[in-house]
Amino acid sequence: MVWMAAIDPARIRTSQDLAEQLAVLSARYPHGVHHLAAAADLSPATVHALITGRTAVPRAGTLESFVETCGQDPVPWLAARARLVEGARSKRAEVSPDPDRPSEGPLGRVIGELDERDALALGVHQAFAATGMASGAAPMPVLPPYLDRAGFDDRLREAVTAAGEGSRLVMVIGDSSTGKTRACWEAIRAELPDWRVWHPLTPERLLAVVEALRTRRVAARSVIWLNEAQFYLQPQQVGELVAAELQALLADDSRGPVLVLGSMWPEFRRLLTTTPQEASAPDPHRAARALLDRGEEVTAPACFTPGQLTKLATAVAADPRLATAAKRARGGQINQELAGAPELLRRYQQGGPAVRAVLWAAMDARRLGHGPYLPEPLLQEAAPGYLDDHIWDQVAGDPDWFIAALDELTATHRRLPGPLIEHRPRPGQTPPPTPQYRLADYLEQHGRTERIFLCPPATFWNAAAHHARTPEDQAALGEAAEDRWRLRHADHLYRHAADTGDPHALSYLAKRCYKVGDHAGAERLARQAADAGNPHELIYLASQREGACDRAGAERLARQVTDAGNPEVLRYRAGLHERAGNPAGAERLAWQAADAGSPEALLYLADMREQAGDPASAEQLAHHAAGAGHPGVLMHLARRRERAGDRAKAEQLCQHAVDAGHPAALMYLAHLREQAGDPASAEQLAQHAADARNTGDLMYLADLRERAGDRAGAEQLAQHAAGAGHPGVLMHLAILRTRAGDPASAEQLCQHAVDAGHPAALMYLAHLREQAGDPASAEQLYRQAIDAGHPAALMYLAHLREQAGDPASAEQLYRQAIDAGNPNALWSLAGLRHRHGDAESSGRLHWFGLDADGEVEDPWE
Numbered sequence: 001m002v003w004m005a006a007i008d009p010a011r012i013r014t015s016q017d018l019a020e021q022l023a024v025l026s027a028r029y030p031h032g033v034h035h036l037a038a039a040a041d042l043s044p045a046t047v048h049a050l051i052t053g054r055t056a057v058p059r060a061g062t063l064e065s066f067v068e069t070c071g072q073d074p075v076p077w078l079a080a081r082a083r084l085v086e087g088a089r090s091k092r093a094e095v096s097p098d099p100d101r102p103s104e105g106p107l108g109r110v111i112g113e114l115d116e117r118d119a120l121a122l123g124v125h126q127a128f129a130a131t132g133m134a135s136g137a138a139p140m141p142v143l144p145p146y147l148d149r150a151g152f153d154d155r156l157r158e159a160v161t162a163a164g165e166g167s168r169l170v171m172v173i174g175d176s177s178t179g180k181t182r183a184c185w186e187a188i189r190a191e192l193p194d195w196r197v198w199h200p201l202t203p204e205r206l207l208a209v210v211e212a213l214r215t216r217r218v219a220a221r222s223v224i225w226l227n228e229a230q231f232y233l234q235p236q237q238v239g240e241l242v243a244a245e246l247q248a249l250l251a252d253d254s255r256g257p258v259l260v261l262g263s264m265w266p267e268f269r270r271l272l273t274t275t276p277q278e279a280s281a282p283d284p285h286r287a288a289r290a291l292l293d294r295g296e297e298v299t300a301p302a303c304f305t306p307g308q309l310t311k312l313a314t315a316v317a318a319d320p321r322l323a324t325a326a327k328r329a330r331g332g333q334i335n336q337e338l339a340g341a342p343e344l345l346r347r348y349q350q351g352g353p354a355v356r357a358v359l360w361a362a363m364d365a366r367r368l369g370h371g372p373y374l375p376e377p378l379l380q381e382a383a384p385g386y387l388d389d390h391i392w393d394q395v396a397g398d399p400d401w402f403i404a405a406l407d408e409l410t411a412t413h414r415r416l417p418g419p420l421i422e423h424r425p426r427p428g429q430t431p432p433p434t435p436q437y438r439l440a441d442y443l444e445q446h447g448r449t450e451r452i453f454l455c456p457p458a459t460f461w462n463a464a465a466h467h468a469r470t471p472e473d474q475a476a477l478g479e480a481a482e483d484r485w486r487l488r489h490a491d492h493l494y495r496h497a498a499d500t501g502d503p504h505a506l507s508y509l510a511k512r513c514y515k516v517g518d519h520a521g522a523e524r525l526a527r528q529a530a531d532a533g534n535p536h537e538l539i540y541l542a543s544q545r546e547g548a549c550d551r552a553g554a555e556r557l558a559r560q561v562t563d564a565g566n567p568e569v570l571r572y573r574a575g576l577h578e579r580a581g582n583p584a585g586a587e588r589l590a591w592q593a594a595d596a597g598s599p600e601a602l603l604y605l606a607d608m609r610e611q612a613g614d615p616a617s618a619e620q621l622a623h624h625a626a627g628a629g630h631p632g633v634l635m636h637l638a639r640r641r642e643r644a645g646d647r648a649k650a651e652q653l654c655q656h657a658v659d660a661g662h663p664a665a666l667m668y669l670a671h672l673r674e675q676a677g678d679p680a681s682a683e684q685l686a687q688h689a690a691d692a693r694n695t696g697d698l699m700y701l702a703d704l705r706e707r708a709g710d711r712a713g714a715e716q717l718a719q720h721a722a723g724a725g726h727p728g729v730l731m732h733l734a735i736l737r738t739r740a741g742d743p744a745s746a747e748q749l750c751q752h753a754v755d756a757g758h759p760a761a762l763m764y765l766a767h768l769r770e771q772a773g774d775p776a777s778a779e780q781l782y783r784q785a786i787d788a789g790h791p792a793a794l795m796y797l798a799h800l801r802e803q804a805g806d807p808a809s810a811e812q813l814y815r816q817a818i819d820a821g822n823p824n825a826l827w828s829l830a831g832l833r834h835r836h837g838d839a840e841s842s843g844r845l846h847w848f849g850l851d852a853d854g855e856v857e858d859p860w861e
Contacts, residue, residue, distance in 0.1 A: 007072075012080035018058075023051040025070040040069040041560070042527075062560070106219035107212060108198030111188050116142035122199055123181045123227035125339035127321050128414045144321045144338065146186050147312050149301055153183055156298045160187045163223075163259035167250045171229065171292060172263040174300025176445040179335035180263040181227050183300065188223055188261065195259075199225040206238045213245035218258060226262030228441075231372065233272055233288040235472065236504065237533045243287035250294070251661070260295070265445060269297075294661065299726075303332035340416035341442040347409075347419055348443055353391045354405040357383040359419060361463075362439045363447025364456045369476030371469055373423045373436040376406075378467040385459025410437070419443050436469065449789050455819035458852035461489035468493075471502040478505060483821045487849030488860045498525075503534030510537040527560045535569045542572065551580055567593040571601050583608065594625075602633045610640060623656065631660035635668060647676060670704070679708055702733050719752065727758035734764060743768055759788035763796065775800060791820035798828065807836055815854055826850075 007025065012018050026047065029036045037047045042065060050058055050066060058066075063081055064074040109118075120126060120142065127144050148154075159170045172180045188197060198218060200209045209232065218224060224246070226232055233239045246260055264272075272288045304312070309332060316322045316334075325337035336342065348359055361382035365374055380402045384392055395401050409420040423436040439447075461481055468474040478493030491512065497505035506529035514522035519541075526538040538557065546554040558573050570593035578586035587608060593601030602625040609618040618637060625633035638653035651672050657665035666685055674682035683704055705714040718729040730753035737746040747768055753761035766781035779800055785793035798813035811832060817825035826845060834842040841856050848857040 009072075009076040009080045013083070015084060018080060018084065019051060022066065025067065025072065026051045029070055036066075036069060040065040041523075041556070042066065065560075105217075106196060106222065107217045108196035108219075108222055110193075111195055111197050111223070112193035114189075114197070119143060119182070119185045122185060122197075122225055124185055125177065125181070126416060127338045128324075128340055128343075128416050140319075140321070143182070144319045145315050146182065147304070147308075147315060147322070147334065149179075149183075149304065149308060152298065152301055153187070156183055157187045157191050159296050159298060160259065160261065161191045163192070163257055165257070166253070167256035167258045167260075169246070169250060169260040169262070169291065169295030170298065171269070171295050172261075172298050172300055173266055173269050174263070175265060175302055176441040177336040177339040177341045178300045178302055180300045182335075184225075184227075184261055184263060188259075192221075192223060192259070195221045195223055197223040197225050199227070200232065206232060206235060206242055210238070210241045210245055213242075213249055216255065218249065218255070220256055220258065222258050224258065224260045226260060229262035229264045230268035230272065232262075233285070233291070234268065236284045240285070240287040243285075243291040247287065247291050247294070250291075263300075267448060293664075303329075304334055305332060308332075309334075336442070339442070340413065343413055343416065344419055344440050344442050345446065347413075348446070351408065352405075353387055354383070354395050354401050355408055357386040357395075358402070358405045358409060359439075359443065359447075360386045360451070361456075361460060362420065362437070363444065363451055364454075364460055365464070365477070366439055366444050367448045367451065368456070368480035370464070370473045372438050373432075373469055374439065375432070375467050375469050376435045376437065378463050378469075379437070381463035381467065382456070382460040385457030406437075452789055452791060453786075453794075453816055453820045455484050455486070455852070455854065458489070461486060461493065461852060465489070465492045465496050468496075471497040471500040471505070475502045475504040475508075478508065480821065482508065483823045485818055485823065485826045485845075485849035486852060486857075488857055489852065490849075491860075501528070501532050503529045503532035506532060507534045507537040510541070514541065523557060527557075530560065530566065530569065533566070535566050539569060539572045542576075546576060546579075551576065567601060571604065574601065574604060578608070583612070602630055603636050606633055606637055607640075610637075619653070622653070626656065626660040626662075631657045631662035631665065634660065635662055635665060638668065642672065642675075647672060651676075674704065679704070683708075702729055703736065706733065706736050715749070718749070727753045727756035727761070730756065731758055731761045731764060734761070738768065743772065759785055759790040760792075762788065763790065763793055766793075766796065770800070775804065791817060791822060794820065795822065795825060795828065798825075802832065807832060818850065819854065 007021060009021060012021060026033060026036060031039075033047055033051075040047070042062060047066070050062070058081070063077055067074050067077045124143065156170070156172065159168070162168060163170075172184060174180045188195070196219060200212070212218065232242050249255055249258060250260065269292070272285045273292050274285075275289065276283050309316070309326070316326045321338060322334070325334045328342070329337040333341075348356065351359070358379050361379050362374055365378065365382075366372070370378075383402070383405075384396075387395060398404065406420070408418075410418050410422055412418060417440065419440050420437040421440065423432070423438055425431050461477070464477045465474065468477060474493050474497035478490045478497060481487075481490035481493060490508070494502075494505040494508045498509055506525050510522045510525035510529060513519075513525060514537075522537075523541055526541050529535070530538040538560070542554040542557045545551075545557060555573065555576060558569055558576065570589050574586045574589035574593060576586075577583075577589060587605060590601045590605045590608070594605060602621060606618045606621050606625075609615070609621065622633040622637045625631070634653050634657040638650045638657065641647075641653060642650040651669065654665055654669045654672060658669060670682040670685035673679075673685060683701075702714045702717050705711075705717060714733055718733045730749050734746040734749035734753065737743070737749060747765060750761045750765040750768070754765070762781050762785035766778040766785065769775075769781060770778040779797060782793045782797040782800065786797070794813050794817040798810045798817065801807075801810040801813060811829060814825045814829040814832065818829065826849070830842040830845045833839075833845070844856050844859070848859055851857045
């Protein structure tokens with residue numbers, strides 16, 4: 001009987017022992033489990049997990065709260081927990097006794113032993129089948145001959161070859177079907193034939209990738225092949241783990257040399273490298289951004305130039321596939337033709353209503369955040385909402401309309417897959433409960449552009465809530481609905497995701513509870529979110545308590561997740577102690593955060609030591625951080641020393657950051673040399689840094705030349721950078737010319753940037769016209785930016801229409817901006833309505849958002 005069992009934490013040796021002892025405490029608690037949970041500030045589900053053994057080793061904070069509420073001294077219980085943790089570590093050590101040695105053989109295969117069919121497995125697009133071959137002709141090779149592109153392939157191969165001198169990341173950026181993967185294949189085959197290549201074939205199982213990196217199964221002289229790298233880096237939390245492990249691998253000379261070679265579309269690169277505008281905002285891709293910032297980017301051109309085609313004419317004529325593709329291709333887009341992109345586009349544009357509706361549902365699912373594999377019921381239930389009543393009446397007359405559409409979409413054409421590709425599980429994998437489909441890459445990217453201003457119908461959101469593949473997919477689509485102020489649909493999606501413990505969904509629901517005044521419910525959900533890995537809402541709620549002068553309550557709330565080792569919570573607690581006048585406690589917590597892998601905590605520690613008058617210790621910490629793969633601390637200290645007037649020490653620290661591989665250190669060193677009156681040395685350093693083709697470095701080099709009076713040199717550099725895929729340098733130079741009082745030159749540079757494919761330059765050009773008192777021309781340019789797929793222009797144009805006294809057009813533009821996913825547009829819309837006397841709908845917009853059709857939503861619970 002549990003009532004008679006003895007309480008003795010010293011006897012606990014297993015997780016089952018602990019659960020049984022906690023069950024005894026629970027049974028002896030006089031007021032029941034729910035009251036115990038409330039008194040311990042835990043959820044009933046957490047208490048149930050403790051007393052049933054579902055939590056093998058509970059968090060220290062959870063265990064401490066539980067046993068203290070039950071009247072026990074927590075010290076022996078925490079000691080028992082420590083024994084369990086140590087036992088678990090010992091068992092892991094028995095499985096892999098030497099962490100420095102792979103537990104199994106090295107991953108991957110020797111590149112020189114691979115053939116062209118292996119290239120297809122690595123993601124190289126299959127070329128279409130040639131027609132009109134003579135009978136008895138020799139079979140065609142799997143891949144057509146490769147066509148080099150001067151300025152791209154040579155640079156890519158240089159970057160690949162340089163991996164032999166030290167571990168590095170090389171990322172090829174380019175649109176779908178531009179030959180990125182084939183170029184990478186040809187580069188490693190030519191330059192690294194005796195290396196191994198490992199392709200993590202299952203981006204759906206990212207924790208397995210993390211484990212492979214942690215257990216050192218990637219041998220030296222290996223290529224980690226990250227085709228479509230966003231699948232590995234974009235998922236929140238686990239993608240950050242992958243990025244952190246890759247950083248650790250690249251920073252550890254003892255494990256190299258290795259090459260991380262990946263590819264991604266430009267929009268994913270922007271998503272992963274954008275820094276949050278507010279320091280307090282969640283930063284879901286911090287590790288991915290740091291990883292990509294330290295790598296070298298190579299931009300794949302969208303087409304062959306006429307000069308290149310002339311030089312390659314003989315090679316093109318020798319292969320029927322190349323000859324056919326060159327004849328059909330528009331504007332030198334041979335790679336796209338080979339991959340069947342025009343045929344995919346034709347099948348989409350010329351498909352029947354049901355076919356297009358299914359594809360629209362698939363496009364919307366992918367562009368709004370669903371993973372690559374789309375369940376059949378999701379597409380089937382979403383598609384009808386894309387058709388008007390008249391068309392639906394015709395389509396629904398055939399009970400097999402959906403099957404017929406799928407058959408058409410999955411049919412192959414000349415050996416190339418169709419717009420939808422059915423997902424086939426690998427041998428040994430459990431088949432999914434329903435068929436799943438992957439949208440062709442080219443159509444996915446096309447949909448992201450074509451449908452950027454469109455919000456899906458209600459059937460899409462409802463189908464996603466019930467049939468999205470994973471809770472993470474539901475949460476991602478919930479966020480998309482929230483950004484578009486479809487709050488009822490967002491709530492529905494988040495609740496489904498929260499039922500399985502998705503941390504982002506739990507955080508959203510906590511925010512909703514706090515908004516309606518349910519602070520206890522908000523804290524409960526925020527703790528659950530933090531336990532699952534998302535502490536942002538918990539930190540916010542703790543800061544609210546601190547702001548209300550309840551530091552003890554803030555500390556208690558933040559401690560709920562500290563044992564999970566979350567560095568963000570540890571950083572917050574460190575700041576809490578610092579603000580409370582406890583620098584020793586602050587430093588202890590900051591060290592814990594640093595040990596948990598937070599470079600920001602190291603910055604915080606360095607600042608504390610500087611402020612305490614111990615610069616030597618701060619420098620020692622910075623060098624320790626650099627050795628652990630975080631040279632940014634050295635840069636931080638260098639900037640502090642420069643501000644303090646110690647430029648020599650700043651240079652010394654900056655040089656150490658250069659040696660440690662910080663991507664921005666060379667440019668900062670150039671800045672210091674320029675400030676010291678050595679422009680020649682500054683130019684040399686900046687040129688060396690800009691050789692990596694980082695946009696920011698190129699901008700600074702243009703700055704140097706502009707300030708030195710070499711306007712022609714600055715423009716030449718900007719034009720060259722634009723040709724290499726960095727038109728933002730032209731835009732940056734235009735801003736400099738504007739500040740220098742030369743708007744004519746600024747306009748000319750903006751136009752060059754537009755011509756080089758930088759639609760944001762249209763926005764700046766419109767701003768220049770607006771400043772010059774030409775609103776009509778500004779409006780025309782904003783509309784051009786919108787047509788070029790730049791949704792931010794909608795807001796500027798709406799403000800312009802408001803100023804012109806046209807509130808109806810302004811409202812329409814704000815609605816379009818909301819549909820495009822700009823959540824700030826709703827505040828502008830609500831303000832517009834309020835200013836024009838409609839306070840009632842303005843208030844409802846804030847609370848209930850919009851329905852699927854874009855009208856003000858009715859009140860909902």
